[in-house]
Amino acid sequence: MAMEEAQQELERKEVVVGIWPSLQAACERALVILAMRRSCWVEEERPGSFALHAEPEDELAIRQELELYEDEESQRIEPVELPVFPPGFAWFSVWLAALVSVFIWQLNDPAVTGRFSNSSLGMIDQHEWWRPFTALFLHGGVGHLLGNLCIGGVFCVMVAQTLGAWRGWPLILLAGTLGNALNAWLRYPAAFQSIGASTMTFAALGVLVGVAAFRSWRGRSFLQLRPLMVPVMVGLIMLGWFGISGENTDIGGHFAGWSCGVIGGFATGRWIRS
Incomplete structure (x- = not known):
């Protein structure tokens, strides 16, 4: 009975704030959360699926910050390097x-x-x-x-x-x-x-x-x-x-x-x- 209560308490203390198809993408979002001075951790849910976990009381602020981050990423234009032809x-x-x-x-x-x-x-x-x-x-x-x-x-x-x-x-x-x-x-x-x-x-x-x-x-x-x-x-x-x-x-x-x-x-x- 005590073990079940401990498991329930552990599950109550974490929420999934997002799932991404690569570890790199999940870690990039984790850095955003850490910059907010909030705790988080990445776990592999299944092969090719990585979830970002956080404390329940931080969920709303984290989701809002990640939404802003995604908006900025979608609008960012990566500089493209010019090709270099032979000098002739x-x-x-x-x-x-x-x-x-x-x-x-x-x-x-x-x-x-x-x-x-x-x-x-x-x-x-x-x-x-x-x-x-x-x-x-x-x-x-x-x-x-x-x-x-x-x-x-x-x-x-x-x-x-x-x-x-x-x-x-x-x-x-x-x-x-x-x-x-x-x-x-x-x-x-x-x-x-x-x-x-x-x-x-x-x-x-x-x-x-x-x-x-x-x-x-x-x-x-x-x-x-x-x-x-x-x-x-x-x-x-x-x-x-x-x-x-x-x-x-x-x-x-x-x-x-x-x-x-x-x-x-x-x-x-x-x-x-x-």
Whole structure:
């Protein structure tokens, strides 16, 4: 008789506040209860079924807290890591060879710079629509060339790793060309000219920003920006350092290239498979 009373007393002192199909899920809820400074314990009811037990006087508060926890879990969006594509060094090598070859051509024939530079009058009045593209391969000196190779190469490789080289490099060239064209059009009818791959460099930075913005918009969470936060922040710092200062800096071209890159990156962000 005494044993039966003891068993009844034990059963009265515990209630089941939930059952979950895995030990991990039950233990996660147990941590929630322990954080409330309430006692609980997990028992396996049967294979694949784990019950969470608690004191009867704590049942109502625990159930309310677990309900809030379940609501938060259902609304939580896990950040998804971006895939990393190969850096596309073959594409980079072709681009490097093209810039160096054109620079040697410029040294041997100074008239090349004038014939293929970005020109507002040449593009609009003379309908020389190739100028915004060819200007991306021209440079005013060795320092100008090396700066664009080093800085631009880093961001172009980042874009290749984010979108894939076969998508990233054409997108960068397109955004850089459109940035030059937009800059020349906005300067018209002034006799404006510019050269250099820096518009393409800032277009690459814009692509990274656009991809990050698309992921944030699609996931409805700024946590989706995390994989691209470092390159974006570094790029914005460099934009401030090199993009808007200097006597011969083409600020309009940099921002035009960056803007076109942002639009292009946002538009192509859906092609990233996570």
